[in-house]
Amino acid sequence: MTMSMPTDDVAVAFRRTYQVIVDQTELPSGQLPAYGLTQRPRSPRHGWVFAGAAVAVALGFVGVALIRDDVPPAQSEVVDRIALVEVPSELGGQPTVVNSSVTSDGFDPVPPIDMWYWESGEEAWVVLLEAQADADLTTVLGPADDGNGLTAPTAGEVSSFSLPDTGWLGRSWLDGSDWRIAVGYDESAVTAIVEAATTGDPSEADVSGFDLVYEGPQFIYPPADVELSELFYTSPTGGFSVALFKGWEHATTAAVLRSPNAELTEVNGMEAVITGNAVNWWIGWQIDDSSTALVESSDFGPDTLRAIAEGIQPVSSDDWESLAGSASPATTINSRPTAESFDTIRQPTVLASGDDWAIKSQAVTTPEDSAEPGKLGLCGWVEIEGQLSIDFGCSIEEPGQRLPVRVSTPDGPVVTGELRIEVAEVRFEGASLTVPVTQIHPDIPYGWFAIQLPPGTALTEYTFWSSEGIQLPIDPGTGDQLTGTVHSIN
Amino acid sequence: MQPYARLLSGLGVDDADIWLKCKDDLARYAAVLIGPGDAEDVVSTVFLRVLDRRRLNELEDARRYLFRAVLNECKTRGSRNRAASGLVDLPAPQPPDPQPEILEAVLSLPMGQRAATFFVYWSDMSVAEAAEMMGVRPGTVKRYLHLARNKLKGVLDDHVNAD
Numbered sequence: 025m026t027m028s029m030p031t032d033d034v035a036v037a038f039r040r041t042y043q044v045i046v047d048q049t050e051l052p053s054g055q056l057p058a059y060g061l062t063q064r065p066r067s068p069r070h071g072w073v074f075a076g077a078a079v080a081v082a083l084g085f086v087g088v089a090l091i092r093d094d095v096p097p098a099q100s101e102v103v104d105r106i107a108l109v110e111v112p113s114e115l116g117g118q119p120t121v122v123n124s125s126v127t128s129d130g131f132d133p134v135p136p137i138d139m140w141y142w143e144s145g146e147e148a149w150v151v152l153l154e155a156q157a158d159a160d161l162t163t164v165l166g167p168a169d170d171g172n173g174l175t176a177p178t179a180g181e182v183s184s185f186s187l188p189d190t191g192w193l194g195r196s197w198l199d200g201s202d203w204r205i206a207v208g209y210d211e212s213a214v215t216a217i218v219e220a221a222t223t224g225d226p227s228e229a230d231v232s233g234f235d236l237v238y239e240g241p242q243f244i245y246p247p248a249d250v251e252l253s254e255l256f257y258t259s260p261t262g263g264f265s266v267a268l269f270k271g272w273e274h275a276t277t278a279a280v281l282r283s284p285n286a287e288l289t290e291v292n293g294m295e296a297v298i299t300g301n302a303v304n305w306w307i308g309w310q311i312d313d314s315s316t317a318l319v320e321s322s323d324f325g326p327d328t329l330r331a332i333a334e335g336i337q338p339v340s341s342d343d344w345e346s347l348a349g350s351a352s353p354a355t356t357i358n359s360r361p362t363a364e365s366f367d368t369i370r371q372p373t374v375l376a377s378g379d380d381w382a383i384k385s386q387a388v389t390t391p392e393d394s395a396e397p398g399k400l401g402l403c404g405w406v407e408i409e410g411q412l413s414i415d416f417g418c419s420i421e422e423p424g425q426r427l428p429v430r431v432s433t434p435d436g437p438v439v440t441g442e443l444r445i446e447v448a449e450v451r452f453e454g455a456s457l458t459v460p461v462t463q464i465h466p467d468i469p470y471g472w473f474a475i476q477l478p479p480g481t482a483l484t485e486y487t488f489w490s491s492e493g494i495q496l497p498i499d500p501g502t503g504d505q506l507t508g509t510v511h512s513i514n
Numbered sequence: 515m516q517p518y519a520r521l522l523s524g525l526g527v528d529d530a531d532i533w534l535k536c537k538d539d540l541a542r543y544a545a546v547l548i549g550p551g552d553a554e555d556v557v558s559t560v561f562l563r564v565l566d567r568r569r570l571n572e573l574e575d576a577r578r579y580l581f582r583a584v585l586n587e588c589k590t591r592g593s594r595n596r597a598a599s600g601l602v603d604l605p606a607p608q609p610p611d612p613q614p615e616i617l618e619a620v621l622s623l624p625m626g627q628r629a630a631t632f633f634v635y636w637s638d639m640s641v642a643e644a645a646e647m648m649g650v651r652p653g654t655v656k657r658y659l660h661l662a663r664n665k666l667k668g669v670l671d672d673h674v675n676a677d
Contacts, residue, residue, distance in 0.1 A: 034663050037670060038635040041620040042546050046636075049545035049553050138654075225661045227624035239624065 124348035150208030262323025363403035
């Protein structure tokens, strides 16, 4: 005869067990820990790590990296700053730093997506994404079947899809209103993951030949504690930027899904990924155990970018500051909005303005000499005292990709963004404001909005509702951390 | 000689107060997630990483933020440990209470399940509160609790039957 334990006994067992563990814990002293702890070189990990995605926020693009960091390893020392040290001949001479920036605190207003990642061998892997709301994955992946190969899940069944450019297999389904997506190269593994996720805990999936190597939050943008440092260079043959995302190592599956043309390559023996779109090329790699380096240019192609990346090395903070301090803002290469990289077809529309500041949007088309000429898009940016302050970048035939952000202006906070809806409603501190979304071009079924909030408004909560009742949740915890950042996944 | 003078001198009174209030709870949490041996290092690493980029008193809820950061750090280390050796830092069983098989069963739970059971059963939080601390949905915590309870209940049943 089998006896069943009373329910409370289970809780008691947990409590007793944790008490034993806690009793064995050497609690930290009252003193604060030394700095040196964080400088301790970490042991290299093994196997493939789905790592190194990067969003060059200021320039409006997403890069990805599927990096194997066991052979060869990322640099063992923690990298604090990077710069171009060895100048490739393709640049036609010594480049000059024309601008610099350091940004931190809150790149990501989107809640992290839960991710499980299994790997087998060198290239076979499976990923499960769990979004907290359907809008989350829609926001980061783009609408289903909008060039990303994604299939919108339907209630009551698991939908299959494939990504022909990558060879990936995918499944999507709904858990209540939440999206679940599993993708990978191995059909039996994907099937096992789906089975585990739909019946129990994905962590306990029995996936033959695969090891679970990561479970946890997966940020589509760098999480709030990542610091981005960038140097913007100009050379006789063109401009480029060198960025370091310090403390951000995990790539976003969403970014990979959005970059079907991404190709693996190498930078100084380290695995890297290179990809591009109609305007930009970028190359990213994991430069140490927890940071991602990124080189981006709209002037150079993949070969030159790869050559530049080979010349990127860690530098001391003092050296970096010296380079940053040598910049001449009057000739910055990012003094013009990204919109001017395209063919502009209309004058900019002023969405909101005040004393020496304005938020603008403009319709553009991709240039005739681009890979995909003649495509419509929308751009947005902020000008303060006539100078470009924040560049939101441009979305080309990818509606609603500019997430709402909060911008500080001399006249108080403004929430602005691009939405494929008719009305934006911001709710804050028990009140709400509603404004129409301005359609910038008659052939583009989405537009920009800007809502000026009362000065001093603390955005403890703000939520956007579309005319179709679709909610775009914003992490309230980052409401005060969005100033000056750009969110774009073009 | 005060080895922490550099950090102390640059730390605001509020941040130091937050640290002192949270450090023990964070260490216990980290111990449950990854083992007592690494708990202090996890907490120190998290604290310094956060402090390197922001003031704690600027955070809306520094305590919650730090708990989430500890969970993420433990998950990262746990994954690395698992990938490297298949082992996570486990405390030595301390019979007779709890039984080694119970301790082993608890420590074999995925980290999310351990975090959920720690908050609900050891810290006496509600499901909603645990979800807030972990940065997940309440439904996720419920699922973690359900799965963790099922696993431990099976071990307890086996233990009773064996007796």
